[in-house]
Amino acid sequence: MSVGFQLIEKKFDVVIIGAGILGVCIGYLLSRTFEGKILVLERESAPAVHTSSRNTGVIHRPFYIDPDKKKLSAESAQKSYFLWLELARKFGLPWNPVGTLEIATTEEDVKALDRYEKWATSNGMKPDEFAIMDDLDLRNYDDRLNGYGAILSKTDASVSFGNFTRKIMDLALEEGIQFIPDFTVKRIDEDGSTVNIAGVLGGESIQITADFLFNVAGGESLRLAHQLGLARKYAVLHFRGDYWTLGDSFKIAIRHNLYSVPRHKKFPFLDPHLIIRHDGSMEIGPNAALVSGPYAYGKHVSGLSLAGKIFERPVYPKFKLISNPEFISLVRSEWKSSHSKEHMATRVRQFLPSLEDTHLGGRGISGIRNSLVDNNGFVAEAVIEKGQNSIHILNYNSPGATGAPAFAAYVIKLASSSGFMNLDKRKADSDHGVWAGLSVD
Secondary structure: OOOOOOOOOOEEEEEEEOOOHHHHHHHHHHHHHEOOOEEEEOOOOOOOOOOOOOOOOEEOOHHHOOOOOOHHHHHHHHHHHHHHHHHHHHHOOOOEOOOEEEEEOOOOOHHHHHHHHHHHHHOOOOHHHEEEEEHHHHHHHOOOOOOOEEEEEOOOEEOOHHHHHHHHHHHHHHOOOEEEOOEEEEEEEEEOOEEEEEEEEOOEEEEEEEEEEEEOOHHHHHHHHHHOOOOOOOEEEEEEEEEEEEOHHHOOOOOOEEEEOOOOOOOOOOOOEEEEOOOOOEEEEOOOEEEOOOOOOOOOOOHHHHHHHHOOOOOHHHHHHHOOHHHHHHHHHHHHHHHOHHHHHHHHOOOOOOOOHHHEEEEEEEEEEEEEEEOOEEOOOOEEEEOOOEEEEEOOOOOOOOOHHHHHHHHHHHHHHOOOOOOOOEOOOOOOOOOOOOOOO
16 A cells, blocks of 8 residues: 655645544545545544444444334445455455354343244345254254354354554545544534644644544544534543453364343343454454543553543533443453453353363454433444534444445445535546446435
């Protein structure tokens, strides 16, 4: 990937803050259809350094997404599956179609399987792409598994979203966008028809202007939106998810990703699961340890730094959560899973009884989930806020990477249809290259 490390021009038609998977998809789709100067800014030295590379790597089919409550996420995941498959085939990127088995570990969870069957169909999955199992079916399928039933999503695939993001960036650069890494955005403001971006590049203070801004800065996006007086009712909490590697002695005959039906619907705590990654390696996790910021990958987090995060405005949504006994109990349990193999193995044994803590190896990948909260608790769906000449993507979590191409097209359409962005400066789309059929009109 070749990038320009010197910022010569300071005025652009469109600036995108954040070279994660969604920001890069927005940049690429614009580069194919918009005749204007497009700039992507990234605080790190390369795209996809954070969440876009620090995730499960699973392309999820939308069997578990309620189409009434999370319609946009469900549609984006369904459409994007085929777009990612096209990219992988065209450029020889790893695609491991391992499938996902989600297990009901209690009798109550069987009701969730009934919902999943309906949601899978409503979200566009074909009948031969999934299967519902009762307890006898599950035991016959794999006698090492324990549960009251399961759903098998046969077409879930394991990939490297980091590799996907870097390939899309390469394609966007070929189309003429500019990419500036190592640029730290300090402040944004809107002045009439202009967006001003103040930042630091190579120790030098830089001022950039744009006709339109996409704020896709991940864990920093809410901070930037607050600078424009937007999304003031939201606060953000950061949770680090840690994985343990699975030793070779336990890998034999494991065919699918193994999940359990989530128990805590009000909180974004992922019940532990076993992941087969694109290269065949396996990991077990995650926990969801409360940390102080979007880059807190270290295992030690000071109470002082956490307290500072809690007292950032707005304070009330966070205080409401930390006064909830169930939430505090979960936080403590999640910390144990981060530091204790035995605690993590105990949680997994509810559906994989033969797993021992000795089967777990060293540390796997750690990633940060940035979760919005308001006075009603955790916000489930992605949040899109509009400024005068800007759009801000907040709370873009799972299945965020899965749905990124279609979601990017939706965001561009929103900018255009809302009058924020003039797409009259269009290139003639030549219907060549990857995703030629994905419209942004």
